[in-house]
Amino acid sequence: MNSSTDVPVDQPSGAGSLLEVLRIFLRLGLTCFGGPIAHIGYFRDEFVVRRKWIDEHAYADLVGLCQFLPGPASSQVGFSIGLMRAGYLGALAAWSGFTLPSAAALVLFGYGARALSGPIGTGLLHGLKLTAVAIVAQAVSGMARNLCPDRERASIAVVAALIILFSTASIAQIGAIILGGLAGLWLCRSEAPAPSGHIEMPVSRTKGVITLAMFFVLLAGLPALRGLTESTGVALFDAFYRSGALVFGGGHVVLPLLREAFVTPGWLSDDAFLAGYGAAQAVPGPLFTFAAYLGTVVSPEPHGLAGAALGLIGIFLPGMLVLLGILPFWDAFRKRAGTQAMMRGVNAAVVGVLGAALYNPVWTTTVQSPRDFGIALVGFVLLTVWRAPPLVVVAFSAAAGTAMALV
Known part of the structure; x- marks a missing residue:
């Protein structure tokens, strides 16, 4: 009797295979070039x-x-999808499959693996970056069709894009999304509520409150423990945890925090930091796996494999704790009429944020010649017209980039 009442919050309804989740996210972890x-x-x-x-x-x-x-x-989106599909183990499988391939590559680089060099290596890496142009362009066009079908939401998307394009502050992304939600409350109430699929995450509200409490206890308690014990292990974990807990927007935004946490106290040099940053951009998967490289090469112990594990856990843990704390309340909240209107505005703003990111940094740092544009254009057509799998586009762009470098 007790077990049956626990099922709705402890197991996902319509649960999928754990191995299925791991297999799919492992493939994504091996092929997802281009950043968040x-x-x-x-x-x-x-x-x-x-x-x-x-x-x-x-x-x-x-x-x-x-x-x-x-x-x-x-990574939080992938974690949530794994959680929805196969419960807590599914979430862990999604995170592991998506994260560990790039983490392993960066650990190897930290141990001295040479970065690709010469025209072949440079062309290969540039071709992989061009894959991101096609992928992001496909995402923007597809989401714009579905989420910005009227002039109100299209306008919200444009304003959000302009905010990102004309601001250098990392808080601009959050501000654009908040403004999109407020605009949605004002402009998107006349439409009937759009049918959104029911998403019941297998996390009870009690567990959500507990994980939120853990997030704040660690954020406040680790610096105190660091001062009391003077342990380098605690100091390293605190540096990684703080960086992961205080960054909004993810990806490149975490790099200044990590540099302040690791280069400023002299735990590694600027040259070593920047070398790892370059390697992190050349591998698939989340940029947060840069922490695995830092944990490998940092001077205080533990470093090496133990430091890499400490770095990965420390930087990803806060985001996952706060996500688990919010998810139990999210599905009920998003179904209210006012929330529906607000989320229409938020969704439109997300399209604008993606559109701005398509230009900067994706386009501005990658498309440098007509040849680059041609490769990205072919990749976009393969994805949108031919419905080719992303792996085919990755292979084509990498081969084309290498060929162009040799010409």
Whole structure:
């Protein structure tokens, strides 16, 4: 009797296979080049378009939620999808599959693996970056069709994009999404509530409150413990945890925090930091796996594999704790009429944020010649017209980039 009443909050309804989740996210972890914005495009293609595990509106709501929270937004989206599909172990499988391939590559680099060099290596890495242009462009066009079908929401998306494009502050992304929600409350109330798929995450409200409490206890308690024990292990974990807990927007935004936490106290040099940053951009998966490299090469002990594990756990843990704390309340909240209107505005703002990111940094740092544009254009057509799997586009762009470097 007790076990049956626990099922709705401890196990996902319509649970999928744990191995299925691990296999799919492992493939994504090996092929998702391009940073967090591109990852959102990969996830949309895999779980909204192909597998239909989640519908377009619910996915956009989830992306909007994760953009609000501290931590790596794309990893939080993947974690949530794994949680929804196969419970807590599914969430762990999704995170492991998506994270560990790039973490392993960066640990190897930290131990002295040479970065690709010469025209072949440079062309290969540039081709992989061009993959991100096609992926992000596909995500923006697809989400704009579904989430900005009228002039009100299209206008919200444009204003959000302008805020991002004309601001250099990292808080601008959060501000654009908040303004989008407020504009939605004002402009999007006349439309009947859009049907959003029911998403029941297998997390009870009690567990949500507990995980939120853990987030704040660690955030406040680790610095105190660091001062009391003078342990380098605690100091390292605190530096990683603080960086993961205080960054909004994820991805590149965490780099200044990590530099302040590790270079300023002399735990590693600026040259070593920047070398790892360059390597992190050349591997698939979340940029937060840069922590695995830092944990490997940092001078205080523990370093090496133990430091890499400490770094990964420390930087990802706060984002996952706060996500688990919010998810139990999210599905009920998003179904209210006012919330529906607000989320329409938020979803439109997310499209604008993605559109701005398509230009900067994705386009401005990658498309440098007509040849680059041609490769990205072919990749975009392969994705949108031929419905080719992203792995095909990755292979084509990498081969084309290498060929262009040799010409």
